[in-house]
Amino acid sequence: MTCLECNKELGYLDHKNAMESLGVELCVQHHRRMQKLIEKNNTPLEAVQLYYGLKEAGIGAMLEWWDGKKSIDIAISRVKLNIEIDSEYEKLTEEDAINNLEEAMHSFKNGFTTIRIPHIVVRYYLNETVKNIIGIMEGLKANIRMI
Numbered sequence: 001m002t003c004l005e006c007n008k009e010l011g012y013l014d015h016k017n018a019m020e021s022l023g024v025e026l027c028v029q030h031h032r033r034m035q036k037l038i039e040k041n042n043t044p045l046e047a048v049q050l051y052y053g054l055k056e057a058g059i060g061a062m063l064e065w066w067d068g069k070k071s072i073d074i075a076i077s078r079v080k081l082n083i084e085i086d087s088e089y090e091k092l093t094e095e096d097a098i099n100n101l102e103e104a105m106h107s108f109k110n111g112f113t114t115i116r117i118p119h120i121v122v123r124y125y126l127n128e129t130v131k132n133i134i135g136i137m138e139g140l141k142a143n144i145r146m147i
């Protein structure tokens, strides 16, 4: 059991605390830092879990990346991919939905692709989610080469 950020060996309690609150293995220091980021941005836990899932797959992503207008849950800048975790999509109103579509349109115009992933998919299918994101990245890379 080591910290996913700094590889520091984790004690039983530190590991337990981090797993219970975030679902990822972090040392006390990185756990605290992550909690501050979550409080500041209202980051869904699944975004944190997906971020570390991608990291373990060797993909450098950014958590809570500020795009100039708003904070993106996860951004993978080298393929201009933005990932938003929908944590309350059960309660999605038609207004939210049209706003999401409009945001997607703006990011496409700026050369970014935005995908929205329901939080339950990350929770129950983390590995498959990471695999699909890798596939999306490959597709985006191929498209970038064609231009």
Ligand SMILES: [Zn+2]
Pocket (backbone or CB within 6 Å): 003, 004, 005, 006, 007, 008, 026, 027, 028, 029, 030
């Ligand atoms: Zn650490």
